Amino acid sequence: MAPTASPPKVPPVNSKPSQCAPRFLQMTADPVIMETPPTPSAPRQSQHSEIAKAVMAAPAVTMSRTKSTSSNKEGADFLAPPDLYPILSDTPLATAPNSPRIRATTIDVPGLTKSKVSPDGRIANRDLGSKLVIVMVGLPARGKSYVTKKLERYLNWLQHDTRIFNVGNRRRVAAGVVEGPAKAANGHPPPVQGTGLLSSSFAQLDIDGIASAGPTHRRTSSTGDIAGSMDQTAEFFDPKNTAASELREQVALETLDELLHYILYEGGSVGILDATNSTLKRRKAVLDRIRQVAGKEIGVVFLESECTDEKLLEANMRLKLQGPDYKDSDPVQALADFKRRVKMYETTYVSLGDFEEKLGMQYIKMIDVGRKVVTHQIRGFLAAQTVYFLLNFHLSPRQIWITRHGESEDNVAGKIGGDASLSPEGKRYAKALASFVAYQKKHFHERLLQKHSTSHLPPHMGDTTPPNPQYRNTYQEDDEGQPLEKNFCVWTSMLKRSIETAEYFDEEEYDIKQMRMLNELNAGNAEGLTYDEIRAQWPDQYAARKRDKLRYRYPGAGGESYLDVINRLRAVIVEVERMQDHVLLVAHRVVARVLLAYFLGLRREDVASLDVPLGTLYMLEPKPYGVDFKVYVYNSQTQWFDYKEDYKLKNDEQKDVVIGR
Structure with a gap:
């Protein structure tokens, strides 16, 4: 028989507790006067939600996106039932004691944070609360795709795995307008072909008794009732067009399912659903689907892009004519049709606001691509980082120049690091650099004036380019309405070889600044x-x-490591995004690699091996749909820079590097 524990000694009823006694002892009641025994405490709950447990039990492998012809379990695609697989191999089990609350999720930064479940700082699969789904909202031609691409590039550069899931691209495939590519240019798996997005096993998926496909979400083939291709003119987007409306809804939810698979089973940290999502019904269906599949832990932020500036909106619409829906179409008819499409959406469009606030939903509203930003109930590290980045958006035309310092004495000796001065050849490079940049600065302003003279609202006969899609108050004009010449900043590191490379720039013409963040690794x-x-x-x-x-x-x-350099350059990147002036960054090899990786959207595996030779000058001009990239190489014979047409970035092994942009 097990020994019985003696009851604890209790002070007399009339005695006062010691002032030094712990508070819980001071509050202890006399057991003699208790008439009923205390209620037994409930068993302690797991610190993970049931959804998180299901994800932890899933395989740490990328599941096939094509239907398997065999009968084995590895052929199940998309959100296959978690119980089909062994325990997750890349996420250790929890070591913290059980807690009655869902476990806290805080900052995760690859290379800078570390824990048992995340030894490299990446968000562990079990930490669903740290992951994020961004749902875009807005009418067509409001800059949604521009925002999503820049946000994806920024978060991936910070090493948070992020991917865009564009409903429009899948809608064109589902409607039979275009064929799905065999492989995306950025190396991601190809968009699913609009039909058979979900396997039969997934259609019956049930997690903890929650049906994954309720009556609101009818999972059928999104092209099953369509013979041939479906017209993509304005009538396709008419809410009264029942067949087209049903197709759009199905494609949107199927695209969302693909996003959730990426977040839950492919190690993704952020998934961005790029679509109009312009009605309360659609947004509710999206949120319901996320909660059914991923539970309540995962962060969901609705991000709306709204345009009120007439010039900005017209420019966006004219740029939209270059997209796939109006390829090879008459521009006048195409613009008229696109405006009719927008009118169709406007009949049912509901902006973010009271409905979301009453439900406590997180949302961000961007007005005129950064002129004004409104946020509501933003929670979580990644959501906060998203807001921080979006606060620095603009579309003002400018140029960003990146180069390594001129040749140093240590370069000649083959040494790394140090703080050596320039060699004689390095000084000649510095002098030529100042002269060439001055020429390019003047030439850019001449081009800006010419473009300004051929851009009108409404368009005039002979106009060949749309106006720059920028908010009208983001640039200065003279008395005649002509844009003034932009300022030019020159930033160097605090190392001598970088400072000396900028010594030929005139302080009266350029804003010259030294930054420790630009120092070499x-x-x-x-x-x-x-x-x-x-x-x-x-x-x-x-x-x-x-x-x-x-x-x-x-x-x-x-x-330091490359990850350390990335994190100290974050402030530089955000400042370059914020400012509307030209800037030249005189950096070092590792710093130049990291900067180019951000602006060009390079793959993670290419960052540390990018070939960035001395004497090379890179020019980047941000555009609404990417970055205009040019390369100039110093010619020591002419002491000038030669433009390299069709320049291909290489790695250390002289193999081509894929540019995402």
């Missing part, structure tokens, strides 16, 4: 050594760096 104990010396002294460290240059951190005081 600190090599710690390896500063001032050659790579051969590093390999001889620390062969293990040399091999570790070769295996994973992106995450490798040099040992010793101040030693």
Whole structure:
């Protein structure tokens, strides 16, 4: 028989508790006067929701997006039932004690944070509360795709796996207008072909008794009732067009299912649903579907892009004519048809506002692409980072120039790091750089004036280009309404070789500033050594760096990794996005690689191996649908820069690098 524990000693009823006693002892009641025993405490709940448990039990593999012809379980596609698979292999089990609340989710930054479930700082699959679904809202030609592409590029650059799921692209495939590509240019799996998006097993998916496909979400083939292609003119978007409306709703929800698969089972951190989502009914269906499949933990932010400026809206509409819906169409008829399409949407359009606020939903409203930003109930690290980035949006035309410093004495000796001065050749490069940038600054202003003279609202005969889609108060004009010449900033690091490269720029003409954030990656104990010396002294460290240059951190005081450089350059990137002036960044090899990776949307595996030779000048001009990218190479014979047409970025092995933009 097990021994019986003795009851604790209790002070007399009339005695006062000691002032030094713990508070819980001071509040203890006399057990003698208790008439009923205390109610047994409820068993402690798991710190994970049932949805999170289901995700943790799913496989740590990317599931097939094509229907399997075999009978094995690996052929099930999309959100296959979690109980078909063994426990997740890349996410350790929880080590914290059970808690009656859903576990806290806080900051996760690859390379800067670390935990047992996330040793590399990436968001673990179990932490659904740290992941984010962004649902776009807005009428056509309001800049939604522009916003989503920049946001995807920024978050991926910060190493948070992010992907856009564009309903319009899948709608064209489902309607038979275009064929689905075999593989997307950015290396992502191709969009699903509009039919058979969901497997039969997924149609019956039930998580903890919650049916994944309720009566509101009829899961059928999105092209089953369509013979041939369906016309994509304004009539297709008429709410009275029942067949087209049903197709659009089905494609939207099927695209959302693909997004949720990415978030739950492919390790994605952020999924962006790019669609109009302009009605309360559609937004409710989207939110219901997310909650049915992913539970209540996962963050959902509705992001609306609204345009009130007439010039900005007209410019956006004219740019829209270059898209796939109006390819090879008469521009006058196409513009008229597109405006009819917008009118169709406007009949049922409901902006974000009272409905979402009453339900406590997170939302962001961007007005005139950054002129005004309204937020409501923003929660979570990624949602806050999204708002921070969106506060610095604009469409003002400008140029961003990036180059390495001129050749230094350490470059000649083959040493890394250090703080050497320029060599004689490096000084000649610095002088030519100042002259060439001055020429380009003047030439850009001449082009801006010419474009301004051939851009009118409404369009005039002979206009060949649409006006720049920018809010009208984002640039300065003279008394005749002509845009004034833009300021030009020159930013260097605080290292001598970078500062000396900018010494020929006139302080009266350029705003010159030194920034410690632009310093070269600190090599710690390896500063001032050659790579051969590093390999001889620390062969293990040399091999570790070769295996994973992106995450490798040099040992010793101040030693950094590429991930460290990315995070200290975040403030620079946001400032470049915010400012409307030209800027030249005189940087170093690693810094130039990281900057180019952001502006060009390079793949993660290419960042640390990008070939960025000395004497190369990169020009980036942001556009509504990407970045205009040009490269100039210094010619020591002419002491000028030669334009390299069709320039291809290479890696260290001289293989082509894919540009996302």
